Amino acid sequence: MSSQDPTVFGSLAESLADVEGVTETIDQIVGYAVEAMETSYGGITLIQSGGRSFETVGATHPSVAEADRMQYELREGPCVDAAVDTKIVVSDRLTTDDRWPEWGPRASAFGFNSILCAELHARGRRIGALNLYGTDEATFSPEDIELAALFARQGALALGYARSEEGLREALATRTVIGQAQGLLMERFGVDADRAFSTLQRYSQHHNIKLKVLCRQLVATRVLPDGPAGTSTATTEPVAAVPEPA
Known part of the structure; x- marks a missing residue:
């Protein structure tokens, strides 16, 4: 699914070095990730209030934010799972994925049929997840999963630094x-x-x-x-x- 361009991380690192603030950092992380994974839909789930609530930031489309919001309300979905429980969450067919019987069909109504989520981990704790939505039913290769995990790791470090600097x-x-x-x-x-x-x-x-x-x-x-x-x-x-x- 992804383009596997080895220069993308160098470009991301250079871009992150030039931005200031948490919002700009998030936008850069998501922008590079969706481009590398050849999708148009992505965002980041941030854990709030010690894990009691979640917030979507950097959404590339209003439908992403809405699909995420439904997960937070239902307490069911891949973004929540990746943010609090699992390092990587993958689904090739959301409509038939029995892990999320309520949320999956609702996400499909927004045109999302696959998803790849990777945890964001910084300073010894989970801070959220990087979420990449697909409009087609897709099979994610091991390379796709590894690439998303690399983006999440680099993004978490940059986001942690930006938060500290802004604070x-x-x-x-x-x-x-x-x-x-x-x-x-x-x-x-x-x-x-x-x-x-x-x-x-x-x-x-x-x-x-x-x-x-x-x-x-x-x-x-x-x-x-x-x-x-x-x-x-x-x-x-x-x-x-x-x-x-x-």
């Missing part, structure tokens, strides 16, 4: 904005950094607003937001009206 950037950005908010309170009240941070924490807890959200709004507007996290309402009180911690 680090977010952590640094959060640290910066918290420092800026502390600076505002230090200037207004003449308090030290520890006292300013304590004030921010108390306000965050009392108003049920995440600390980073509180600090971003404070830095942007110079007034304190009011209400639960997720609201955009701000008080009319100036920063100087914030009570100094005891």
